[in-house]
Amino acid sequence: VIAQDPPAKRFVANYDESKIPSYTLPDVLGGVSHAKDWPAKRAEWLDLLSREMFGRGPAAEAGGNITVANTAPEVEILGGKGFLRQTTLTIAEQPIEVAMFLPVKAKETAVPVFMGYNFGGNHTVFDHPAIKLPSGWMRKTDDHKAKESDRGANASRWAIERIVDAGFGLVTLYYGDVDPDYDDGFQNGVHAVLGPPKVDEAGSIATWAWALSRVVDVLETVDEVDANRIAVIGHSRLGKTSLWAGASDPRFALVISNNSGCGGAALSRRQYGETLWRINTSFPHWFCSNFTKYNNKEDTMPFDNHVLLALIAPRPLYVASAVEDRWADPKGEFLSCVHADPVYKLLGKEGLPTTSMPTVGNSVQGTIGYHVREGKHDVKDFDWQQYIQFAKRHLQP
Numbered sequence: 001v002i003a004q005d006p007p008a009k010r011f012v013a014n015y016d017e018s019k020i021p022s023y024t025l026p027d028v029l030g031g032v033s034h035a036k037d038w039p040a041k042r043a044e045w046l047d048l049l050s051r052e053m054f055g056r057g058p059a060a061e062a063g064g065n066i067t068v069a070n071t072a073p074e075v076e077i078l079g080g081k082g083f084l085r086q087t088t089l090t091i092a093e094q095p096i097e098v099a100m101f102l103p104v105k106a107k108e109t110a111v112p113v114f115m116g117y118n119f120g121g122n123h124t125v126f127d128h129p130a131i132k133l134p135s136g137w138m139r140k141t142d143d144h145k146a147k148e149s150d151r152g153a154n155a156s157r158w159a160i161e162r163i164v165d166a167g168f169g170l171v172t173l174y175y176g177d178v179d180p181d182y183d184d185g186f187q188n189g190v191h192a193v194l195g196p197p198k199v200d201e202a203g204s205i206a207t208w209a210w211a212l213s214r215v216v217d218v219l220e221t222v223d224e225v226d227a228n229r230i231a232v233i234g235h236s237r238l239g240k241t242s243l244w245a246g247a248s249d250p251r252f253a254l255v256i257s258n259n260s261g262c263g264g265a266a267l268s269r270r271q272y273g274e275t276l277w278r279i280n281t282s283f284p285h286w287f288c289s290n291f292t293k294y295n296n297k298e299d300t301m302p303f304d305n306h307v308l309l310a311l312i313a314p315r316p317l318y319v320a321s322a323v324e325d326r327w328a329d330p331k332g333e334f335l336s337c338v339h340a341d342p343v344y345k346l347l348g349k350e351g352l353p354t355t356s357m358p359t360v361g362n363s364v365q366g367t368i369g370y371h372v373r374e375g376k377h378d379v380k381d382f383d384w385q386q387y388i389q390f391a392k393r394h395l396q397p
């Protein structure tokens with residue numbers, strides 16, 4: 001789209017720290033030195049990131065009335081330690097299947113929950129014959145249809161037993177139910193009803209984030225779930241989504257970014273691994289069109305991703321990287337936390353307890369938590385162990 005874009009085949013990701021351009025980050029505090037002045041500054045940043053990065057909106061009510069139907073009988077899971085409830089929400093005319101894995105004690109007292117999108121359908125998260133298969137477009141299968149044989153296929157990414165044992169629930173849904181993840185000119189999913197976005201309006205990430213907020217609207221009416229203690233979590237593109245959901249909706253009490261990388265936790269100015277040009281070219285539907293003006297011009301951005309993280313303050317935030325996931329720039333993810341920290345401190349919170357990057361496999365946990373684990377781009381049991389520990393401290397199940 002833009003004349004100065006290098007041809008795709010010439011893109012070589014930089015993985016050399018010595019070749020990172022020198023850069024100056026915009027001051028996240030924007031001159032603010034009193035906590036009382038932060039809400040106004042925060043509102044400015046939120047508006048800026050809305051217009052220039054993720055896209056504004058949609059408005060809360062844009063999808064019309066949400067209908068809720070319990071379309072499947074509740075079943076016991078984990079040998080009676082928990083139960084599974086499935087609810088079909090209709091948002092902007094799209095049927096969206098929500099699966100809730102809850103500990104039995106939720107029948108007596110509302111529990112805090114982790115909540116996040118899955119990549120492959122609810123049936124891939126946990127192997128159980130009662131879990132409904134999505135009926136729409138699937139990203140990962142050859143014919144783009146959901147398959148029985150994929151039940152439990154991504155269970156290693158969802159430590160459901162660990163979550164339930166710790167007294168939390170898990171609420172999950174398939175992101176493609178909201179907006180299928182390909183560049184279709186915004187013809188399908190909720191965009192078919194909301195209409196195609198203008199240059200400063202919500203791309204797919206902001207639209208996925210918006211739908212998470214609509215699910216919170218519904219969770220506020222569910223007796224077993226404590227909607228004041230929702231930890232929003234996402235991996236990779238869905239980690240970018242959880243960050244934006246947490247930034248734009250303060251009802252998320254805690255926010256977790258797992259390997260979110262470029263356009264998520266990582267600093268764009270480092271141009272390490274994936275860059276803005278690369279992401280906006282490969283995935284033109286994720287951000288708003290305005291964001292492309294910073295392709296290869298990162299130093300002209302009036303913000304960087306430490307600002308995205310700071311929008312979550314004073315709420316607890318956990319950012320996780322994986323050492324082999326260089327595409328997502330682990331160090332850039334850590335530095336974003338370091339540079340978001342002044343806002344936490346301003347608001348009287350502990351923030352991030354260190355300024356030097358923890359060694360592999362060591363988690364630091366203040367109001368901001370961070371670790372880099374061994375291995376690849378993925379969500380592992382190690383990640384969940386840290387998230388649960390962090391959530392126990394901040395959300396007290």
Ligand code: GCU
Binds near residue numbers: 236259260282
């Ligand atoms: C690609 C993309 C990343 C994204 C990842 C994912 O690698 O370049 O930005 O995070 O997909 O969602 O798995």
